[in-house]
Amino acid sequence: MPPATKRSRSRGGGAGGLEYISLDGLRIDGRRPTEVRKIRCSLGALSRADGSAYYEQGNTRVLVAVYGPREPHSRASIQHDRAVVKCEFSTAMFASPVYRRTWKGDRKSTAAALVMQKAFEGVILTASYPKSQIDIYVQVLQNDGGALVAAINAASLALVNAGVAMSDFVVACSVGFVDDTFVVDPSSLESASDRPELTLAVLSHSAKIASCQLDSKLPDGESFERALEFATSGANQIFKVLEYEVRKYSLNLLDSRGLVAL
Amino acid sequence: MSTPTFSIVRPPPPSTASAPLSHIPITIPGSTIPTEDLSVRARGTLLSTTGSTRVLTATVAGVITRVNKLVMVRPLRAKYIPETGDVVIGRVTDLAGRRWRLDVNAARHAILLLSAVNLPGGIQRRRTYQDELNMRAFFTEGDLVSAEVQEQWDDGCVALHTRSLRYGKLSGGTFVPVQPELVKRAKKHFHRLDCGVHAILGNNGYIFLAERAEKEGGATTPEMRKMVARVRNAVLALDTEFIAIGPDTIMSVYDASIEEGVELRDMTRPDITAKICEGARSMRAAA
Amino acid sequence: MLSGAEKTYIEAGAAQGIRADGRGLLDLRPVTLETSLLPTASGSARVRIGGVTDILVGVKAEVVEPHVNAPDEGLMSFAVECSSLASPDFVGRGGADLNAELSQLLTRLYASSATRELRRGLALIPGRKCWVLHVDALVLDSGGNLYGALSLAVRAALRVVTLPRVVIIPGEADDDDEIEVNEEVFERLSRSEDAPVAVTLSAVGGRGIYIADSTSEEEACAKAAITMGVNLAGRACGAVSGGTGGVDMDTLKSMLKDAVRVGGDILKTTDSFLQDDIARMESGEEVEPVGFFS
Incomplete structure (x- = not known):
């Protein structure tokens, strides 16, 4: 049954009396400001791709496929000393709560794909795969906010599933700002077009920043550093879940195939 | 009332078993x-x-x-990385200037030089201009070829050779790609399975199943064709279950499918593959 | 890409009635089906055939004005997208032609008089308001028989679609009737059982030989193919043919008869499978779908 997302539509989104943080300090879906939504994920969801992952963060759901490293599609894209990384970000027609037929070539999708390409180019050991190509394809199945975050996390899982060598494990988290409070992992209800939102991708072990996007300026008095702190803490929460999932999946494979030296 | 010609099932629920072998980091x-x-x-x-x-x-x-x-x-899972001496099956993607390029399921296509191929007229005769023009007569786009990894060049490119009578163009059978990490490195890659089907298990995860070894002739019987199909389905079941693929595990699944009375077309049903692979699963090396 | 030798093997097999995976000529690969995977859609279904063809369908409903030529019918719009997840060939505009062809097939399948009652069931106020069902299909993997998989997934999704109950509030003048959507009560589509399935038969190898539910390898060997829409009443709803080879008249007649028979088998087996899903929906029982977890 369709969920009750009608509130914001009928009241015109926020300013008209919608309370994002209750007196108890809880958000609309019952979370605390620093809490990330429930994450469920699965590696190897698609059998044809070299690597893949299915990822849910709250009601946002994405599928990511990795093809490669493989022979480059066109001679023009070959780099003699490293692999070329290409990303595509596509949203399914039934993904948004309000019906919308989007096209994967539109501005938002192309921008998201570029953010991902830059983030992963920095962490994939491209020098290990000269003259080849690594493709990362994102398909958003349901978007309730944080689709890019979900895509980055799913892509990390898919790259691990494909056995692509990386210097670290990229994890993403976003931070919004509602009712004068920073909220980690805002849902679509909590993200409005005029509100600041920070999307951060970090390297989990070295804590370096792979990518940082800030939409709309932060309110006066609030520091960029505070927003980063919230995002980093969220990313650490997420990393714990993903690390556990990778270990569980790998142990299952090991159990199946056995410790045969290949 | 005619019996339905297909089966329709729900996807199997994910296993809730706790992570096995959890002492391994x-x-x-x-x-x-x-x-x-x-x-x-x-x-x-x-x-x-x-x-x-x-x-x-x-x-x-x-x-x-x-x-x-x-x-x-x-x-645990990765793209195939060629090593010298590996036996692989490749598919010809293009040819030019005295060499073919083959897809071998690796980061890049492999090269097969005209000079690395067995030619009619003797093993070591010189390659002539005629040979170069006739390259398509040997291997053309789409052909499946069994070969050995000869060497790796500085730029990471891999060179193959078919300089043994056992290697060459494949025919009279069916191609089955699986995950390369499931094909054990073994002394033998050309097998004649107990059921009579010939199987080439490429290190690169590319497998070819045929009714008979290359050089024999004769027409294929329907019975033989069914056996090849059963082996094919057994291989795919092992691939789905992520179990090592070798003549022993293939025949275990093959025999189990017959014992359980599983029809050929049902062997790849998600609820059936786990059952027929039980025996093969227990053959894996203990942790 | 297929080698000449593989094509020969497939054609010789078809001539003997045994395909590479052991199936008979008209046998279908095992199908996995699950409905109601997308909670934000009015109806959804995922169909996988042989583990290599994978379709996800989501149906979303909106209230719009009916078409001028059919004021007493609702609308159905179909869009198919081949996801890049299925193949790097579909990146960018690579899948555009196939998307258009597949969307067109579904549109034609549902445009005939055989689905008129279904469309009538979507009307609200004749000439003024009706439901439009946006049926969107995502191809997640393409391993042969896309038409069959698409039509099956669309049918399954439609069988479980629920729409909020609409009450007509009569206005003062004839044109002033208004509708009120009751978001608390949901109803299934009337006549969803009229949804057809597409059966493709491909001519492979010798004269008079054809197969159902072909794999991508078999499709590469097919000289010609006929796709027919079949519904529960055994009626044909649209037919498409393709391929450069010709099919002689006797074979064509035989193919059409077999397409109706195979289609009938698919419809019967699918419907008895869906009884569970539909019963659960009507009793309000919520079941967690398996979805993409393994």
Whole structure:
């Protein structure tokens, strides 16, 4: 049954009396400001791709496929000393709560794909795969906010599933700002077009920043550093879940195939 | 009332069994590998500097393997990495200038030089201009070829050869791609299975199943065709269940499917593959 | 890409009635089906055939004005997208032609008089308001028989679609009737059982030989193919043919008869499978779908 997302539509989104943080300090879906939504994920969801992952963060759901490293599609894209990384970000027609037929070539999708390409180019050991190509394809199945975050996390899982060598494990988290409070992992209800939102991708072990996007300026008095702190803490929460999932999946494979030296 | 010609099932629920073998440490890209000697390291590892300390980290998710003083991480799933001496099956993608290029399920296509192929008229005769023009007569686009990895060049390109009578163009059978990490490195890659079907298990995960070895002739009987189909379905079941693929495990699934009375077309049903692979699963090396 | 030798093997097999995976000529690969995977859609279904063809369908409903030529019918719009997840060939505009062809097939399948009652069931106020069902299909993997998989997934999704109950509030003048959507009560589509399935038969190898539910390898060997829409009443709803080879008249007649029979088998087996899903929906029982977890 369709969920009750009608509130914001009928009241015109926020300013008209919608309370994002209750007196108890809880958000609309019952979370605390620093809490990330429930994450469920699965590696190897698609059998044809070299690597893949299915990822849910709250009601946002994405599928990511990795093809490669493989022979480059066109001679023009070959780099003699490293692999070329290409990303595509596509949203399914039934993904948004309000019906919308989007096209994967539109501005938002192309921008998201570029953010991902830059983030992963920095962490994939491209020098290990000269003259080849690594493709990362994102398909958003349901978007309730944080689709890019979900895509980055799913892509990390898919790259691990494909056995692509990386210097670290990229994890993403976003931070919004509602009712004068920073909220980690805002849902679509909590993200409005005029509100600041920070999307951060970090390297989990070295804590370096792979990518940082800030939409709309932060309110006066609030520091960029505070927003980063919230995002980093969220990313650490997420990393714990993903690390556990990778270990569980790998142990299952090991159990199946056995410790045969290949 | 005619019987339905197909089956329709719900997807199997994910297993809720707790993680087995949980005493084995699995790395994740970026995780530190404890080691004494940072200078002796191999595949799957990276030397990185954090502040003033140098640390060995994993680059893939896998199991840490230590051989003598060499530390490496073997990824559990990865694209095929060719090694000299491997037996592979490749599909010709294009040809030009005295060489063919083949898809061997690796990061790049492999090269097969005209000079590395057995030609009619003797093993070591010189390649003539005629041969060059007739390259398509030997192997054309789309052909499946069994070959051996001869060498790896500096730029990472891999060269194949078919200089043994056992290698060459494949016909009279069916092609089955599987995950390369499931094909055991063994002394033999050309097998005649107990049921009579011939199987070439390429190190690169490309498999070819035929009714008979290349050089024999004669028409295929329907019975033989069914056997090849049963082997094909057995191989795919092992691939789905992520169980090592070898003549022993293939025949285990083959026999189990017959014992359980599983029809050929039902062997790949998700609820049936686990059942017929039980025996093969227990053949794996103990942890 | 297929080698000449593989094509020969497939054609010789078809001539003997045994395909590479052991199926008979008209046998279908095992199908996995699950409905109601997308909670934000009015109806959804995922169909996988042989583990290599994978379709996800989501149906979303909106209230719009009916078409001028059919004021007493609702609308159905179909869009198919081949996801890049299925193949790097579909990146960018690579899948554009196939998307258009597949969307067109579904549109034609549902445009005939055989589905008129279904469309009538979507009308609200004749000439002024009706439901439009946006039926969107995502191809997640393409391993042969896309038409069959698409039509099956669309049918399954439609069988479980629920729409909020609409009450007509009569206005003062004839044109002033208004509708009120009751978001608390949901109803299934009337006549969803009229949804057809597409059966493709491909001519492979010798004269008079054809197969159902072909794999991508078999499709590469097919000289010609006929796709027919079949509904529960055994009626044909649209037919498409393709391929450069010709099919002689006797074979064509035989193919059409077999297409109706195979289609009938598919419809019967699918419907008895869906009884569970539909019963659960009507009793309000919520079941967690398996979805993409394994």
